Amino acid sequence: xxxxxxxxxxxxxxxxxxxxxxxxxxxxxxxxxxxxxxxxxxxxxxxxxx
Amino acid sequence: xxxxxxxxxxxxxxxxxxxxxxxxxxxxxxxxxxxxxxxxxxxxxxxxxxxxxxxxxxxxxxxxxxxxxxxxxxxxxxxxxxxxxxxxxxxxxxxxxxxxxxxxxxxxxxxxxxxxxxxxxxxxxxxxxxxxxxxxxxxxxxxxxxxxxxxxxxxxxxxxxxxxxxxxxxxxxxxxxxxxxxxxxxxxxxxxxxxxxxxxxxxxxxxxxxxxxxxxxxxxxxxxxxxxxxxxxxxxxxxxxxxxxxxxxxxxxxxxxxxxxxxxxxxxxxxxxxxxxxxxxxxxxxxxxxxxxxxxxxxxxxxxxxxxxxxxxxxxxxxxxxxxxxxxxxxxxxxxxxxxxxxxxxxxxxxxxxxxxxxxxxxxxxxxxxxxxxxxxxxxxxxxxxxxxxxxxxxxxxxxxxxxxxxxxxxxxxxxxxxxxxxxxxxxxxxxxxxxxxxxxxxxxxxxxxxxxxxxxxxxxxxxxxxxxxxxxxxxxxxxxxxxxxxxxxxxxxxxxxxxx
Numbered sequence: 001x002x003x004x005x006x007x008x009x010x011x012x013x014x015x016x017x018x019x020x021x022x023x024x025x026x027x028x029x030x031x032x033x034x035x036x037x038x039x040x041x042x043x044x045x046x047x048x049x050x
Numbered sequence: 051x052x053x054x055x056x057x058x059x060x061x062x063x064x065x066x067x068x069x070x071x072x073x074x075x076x077x078x079x080x081x082x083x084x085x086x087x088x089x090x091x092x093x094x095x096x097x098x099x100x101x102x103x104x105x106x107x108x109x110x111x112x113x114x115x116x117x118x119x120x121x122x123x124x125x126x127x128x129x130x131x132x133x134x135x136x137x138x139x140x141x142x143x144x145x146x147x148x149x150x151x152x153x154x155x156x157x158x159x160x161x162x163x164x165x166x167x168x169x170x171x172x173x174x175x176x177x178x179x180x181x182x183x184x185x186x187x188x189x190x191x192x193x194x195x196x197x198x199x200x201x202x203x204x205x206x207x208x209x210x211x212x213x214x215x216x217x218x219x220x221x222x223x224x225x226x227x228x229x230x231x232x233x234x235x236x237x238x239x240x241x242x243x244x245x246x247x248x249x250x251x252x253x254x255x256x257x258x259x260x261x262x263x264x265x266x267x268x269x270x271x272x273x274x275x276x277x278x279x280x281x282x283x284x285x286x287x288x289x290x291x292x293x294x295x296x297x298x299x300x301x302x303x304x305x306x307x308x309x310x311x312x313x314x315x316x317x318x319x320x321x322x323x324x325x326x327x328x329x330x331x332x333x334x335x336x337x338x339x340x341x342x343x344x345x346x347x348x349x350x351x352x353x354x355x356x357x358x359x360x361x362x363x364x365x366x367x368x369x370x371x372x373x374x375x376x377x378x379x380x381x382x383x384x385x386x387x388x389x390x391x392x393x394x395x396x397x398x399x400x401x402x403x404x405x406x407x408x409x410x411x412x413x414x415x416x417x418x419x420x421x422x423x424x425x426x427x428x429x430x431x432x433x434x435x436x437x438x439x440x441x442x443x444x445x446x447x448x449x450x451x452x453x454x455x456x457x458x459x460x461x462x463x464x465x466x467x468x469x470x471x472x473x474x475x476x477x478x479x480x481x482x483x484x485x486x487x488x489x490x491x492x493x494x495x496x497x498x499x500x501x502x503x504x505x506x507x508x509x510x511x512x513x514x515x516x517x518x519x520x521x522x523x524x525x526x527x528x529x530x531x532x533x534x535x536x537x538x539x540x541x542x543x544x545x546x547x548x549x550x551x
Contacts, residue, residue: 013292013293017292020289023432024284028284029281034277035274035277035281038274042270046538046539
């Protein structure tokens with residue numbers, strides 16, 4: 001497999017930035033907030049019950 | 051949906067840009083690791099029937115006189131010369147791995163040559179690492195009649211093997227090319243992990259409550275790794291570094307989940323061009339080696355009184371299965387040595403490695419699920435294509451099969467121990483013999499990881515920006531959050547204490 005010119009491609013990305021779509025923002029936010037809530041729940045379970 | 055590469059280190063790109071991964075084959079290294087691991091495991095269990103099929107395998111103790119360093123694993127074979135035991139171990143592994151190589155469709159002559167070189171160098175490193183002045187712990191110095199030692203235990207052989215591999219990979223490209231057919235760290239580490247399952251089964255039998263607690267906490271910790279690591283790394287690479295979605299998904303997965311496998315699986319899920327996860331994977335391998343050389347020593351210094359936190363930290367912070375479990379093994383040895391020297395406490399060996407492996411295995415289990423979720427979001431919401439549906443069967447296709455072997459050996463040992471308690475001493479002896487091969491597979495993993503780590507990739511055009519995200523996220527976020535999560539779940543959980551405390 002030949003490697004593309006990664007440097008050129010990454011520079012091009014800066015000028016042709018793909019803005020974050022609402023669905024991406026939702027994915028980031030929902031995933032992270034679910035993680036934080038579950039973290040608190042699991043820590044409590046592991047301290048009290050396990 | 052893009053077909054995923056079947057080999058586990060497609061990222062491993064030589065200096066000429068030549069993939070070290072081998073030709074396509076219907077059999078994957080993943081399944082081969084299961085069968086090889088189960089084969090060694092089954093042979094070791096022959097002890098239960100009163101037949102010692104693996105006792106001739108070579109073990110190396112901490113030594114001051116080279117002639118007394120090596121010996122067969124079992125007393126039954128004590129009369130066998132150590133050199134014959136070593137040669138027998140080599141030929142046994144050669145034959146087993148040649149069968150695997152045949153199944154993979156690689157050139158058998160080149161594989162045999164490469165494996166021979168890897169075995170010889172790796173075992174020489176193990177031998178050197180077992181030298182008393184390097185390996186002996188303080189409690190052993192008097193018995194060995196030495197005044198000082200580096201207190202690194204004989205697992206320092208792993209570090210020496212890694213360094214030897216790095217020399218070959220970075221300064222001897224001709225040698226790296228000559229042995230490339232046998233440079234298969236994922237095959238070796240996954241086989242080692244399958245065998246490790248039985249060894250951990252014995253540990254779990256002896257400490258059932260502790261083992262259950264470790265498994266529960268391990269599951270909790272990895273869910274957090276997915277949900278807390280991934281979105282932040284994805285956001286940083288998209289928002290602040292301007293990466294496109296095609297680059298940001300494999301990058302976030304490679305940095306935050308399980309390196310190579312996750313980058314490839316999620317890259318395939320969003321239909322990234324194959325080169326994208328491959329470039330990300332190159333970085334994953336390089337930074338895994340950097341972590342492998344730093345984190346175990348940091349853990350030894352700061353976490354020797356919290357060994358299980360250290361083990362979980364290795365599983366959560368170090369990417370790639372090989373480097374993570376290898377880091378766990380080194381941390382296990384370093385922390386036990388430090389705890390003994392500093393506090394006089396002797397922890398049972400294997401628990402720290404076990405936590406690292408448990409965390410890593412659970413992370414691997416969910417890669418397929420995460421790839422499925424991303425595939426669904428991309429196909430339904432971000433890049434919808436008419437008539438295209440994501441199939442649930444893809445979760446199974448992406449499931450790392452070596453985990454089945456790990457779970458099988460763990461449950462078989464546990465089942466025998468629970469059902470027939472009188473057999474526990476024999477099962478323990480069996481796993482001790484299998485563990486000889488586990489150590490050799492780990493050792494070859496270290497050397498192979500070193501060979502595949504081409505640091506010159508870092509200076510290539512374009513890699514710098516990828517590396518910048520990697521450095522920022524890994525050393526500024528992943529490592530510290532991993533430590534925090536490990537601390538929250540494993541703080542105060544200690545391995546069984548054999549002496550002191």
